[in-house]
Every structure is written in C-alpha cells, then in structure tokens.
Amino acid sequence: MTLADIWPVRRLRVTTSALELAVPGEDELAELAIRAAAGIYDPQSRFLARSPVAGWESGPSPQAERSFLRYYWASLADWRPSRWNLVMAVKVDGACVGVQEIGAQDFGITGTVSTGSWIARRFQGRGHGKEMRAAILHLAFAGLGADRADSAAWSTNAPSLGVSWSLGYRSNGTTIRAFDGARQEQINLVLDRERWESHRDDIAIHGLGDEVLELMDVKRAASR
Numbered sequence: 001m002t003l004a005d006i007w008p009v010r011r012l013r014v015t016t017s018a019l020e021l022a023v024p025g026e027d028e029l030a031e032l033a034i035r036a037a038a039g040i041y042d043p044q045s046r047f048l049a050r051s052p053v054a055g056w057e058s059g060p061s062p063q064a065e066r067s068f069l070r071y072y073w074a075s076l077a078d079w080r081p082s083r084w085n086l087v088m089a090v091k092v093d094g095a096c097v098g099v100q101e102i103g104a105q106d107f108g109i110t111g112t113v114s115t116g117s118w119i120a121r122r123f124q125g126r127g128h129g130k131e132m133r134a135a136i137l138h139l140a141f142a143g144l145g146a147d148r149a150d151s152a153a154w155s156t157n158a159p160s161l162g163v164s165w166s167l168g169y170r171s172n173g174t175t176i177r178a179f180d181g182a183r184q185e186q187i188n189l190v191l192d193r194e195r196w197e198s199h200r201d202d203i204a205i206h207g208l209g210d211e212v213l214e215l216m217d218v219k220r221a222a223s224r
C-alpha cells in the first residue's frame, strides 16, 4: 500500500492548457515555502491593503518558511469529510508559482466551497491568478457538483477582485474587519452554478475517485 492508496487525495490534479494544480510533494512544499517567505506583496505598494492570506507570512527565515509548512500540514491533519481544506500547488512550466486552495464545510448539505490563493510576486499579473481560479472552479462545479463558490477580498485588492469579477462572481455584501490596527472593508463574493459559464474544454480533473469524493463529503452525482 502506498501513501496515495491510504490518502487518495494525493492523486488529485487539475490541468489546463496553461498550468497544473497538484497536491504538493516534499520538493514542491519546500519550493512553495521559500516563495511564500520571499513575500507576495509589493513592499512599495501603498494601495494594496495586505491580506492575511492563509499560509503566507513575512518575517525572518526560516520561521516564515516553517509557518507555511505548519499551515499546510495543519490543513491535512484537520481534514474531516465534514470540514476540509485542500491546498494545491500551482505549477507553470514545472515551477511552483503559488497556491490555490479550496475548502468546504458539510459539503454534502451546503454544496458550497470557498477558495483562496496567492502567487509569488514575480509571477503575478500574467493571468495565472485567473487561470488557477478557473481550474479550481472547474473542480468545484464539474467535479464535485457544487452549487456555489464563495470568495472574499479587501476592497483595495484590485488583482484579487479582478480575478473574481472576470469569472462572473457577484458581490455578496461587505464585512468590516480590523486588520493591522486599521479598519478594513472586505468584499464578499459569490459565484452560483448558474453564473459559472465554463466553455473550457481544455481543463481536466485527474484522480477524483470515489474514495476522494467520500473524503470531501460529496454525496450528489457530479457531472464530471
């Protein structure tokens, strides 16, 4: 029995003509930890309110790298069918450029997923953010049969909002949060299955077997 036989989620991959989402192995985890620690925000930017992005932390090395690893391993350790979060490496031409996450609580009842993501700074602004979200939405709607996908971003985070608007999300109100000692407005976003219009025939899901669906509390018949 291999590790993937015991934990079949490891085999899950989503491929598009431009990139691949994959469950990271040890080498990929190290690459992502280094990228996360190197920083994902332009330090000069006065306009982008830094987000508390999952698994990313600035600070001295190697604490920042370890913080990413802890986050990753905690998401695995906490996995239950009733509450899971899948952290996938985003690979472009063999390099790990960032992270795309998808999670759900009681998916069999809610039919709802939420997503989060980051890309290493030098790979931002090249369309990868939109492409990886399109890939994870394909997994959610076509693979898991989701009804709805939620997301959120600070009102000042133009690239993150840009990804959501361009994929058809609509605003689902705002939440005011305290962050970094300041008042921050968060825009909540939702994409319903009806508004998810994927005409992409180049996106493929690999390794989504019955055991994985069980681990994700997917009870409905998906249209994959």
Ligand SMILES: CC(C)(COP(=O)(O)OP(=O)(O)OC[C@H]1O[C@@H](n2cnc3c(N)ncnc32)[C@H](O)[C@@H]1OP(=O)(O)O)[C@@H](O)C(=O)NCCC(=O)NCCS
Pocket: 040, 041, 051, 053, 117, 118, 119, 120, 123, 124, 125, 126, 127, 128, 129, 130, 131, 152, 153, 154, 157, 158, 159, 160, 161, 162, 163, 166
């Ligand atoms: C948010 C993030 C994942 C987006 O990925 P990206 O590769 O930089 O974005 P893309 O190049 O795919 O652009 C996506 C859309 O946003 C638009 N956009 C990108 N940067 C923008 C900016 N600075 N201002 C306005 N629009 C912008 C693009 O034009 C594109 O829209 P279009 O398809 O309608 O042209 C990436 O910038 C990132 O990792 N940022 C830091 C971490 C973060 O903020 N994560 C999200 C937390 S909520």
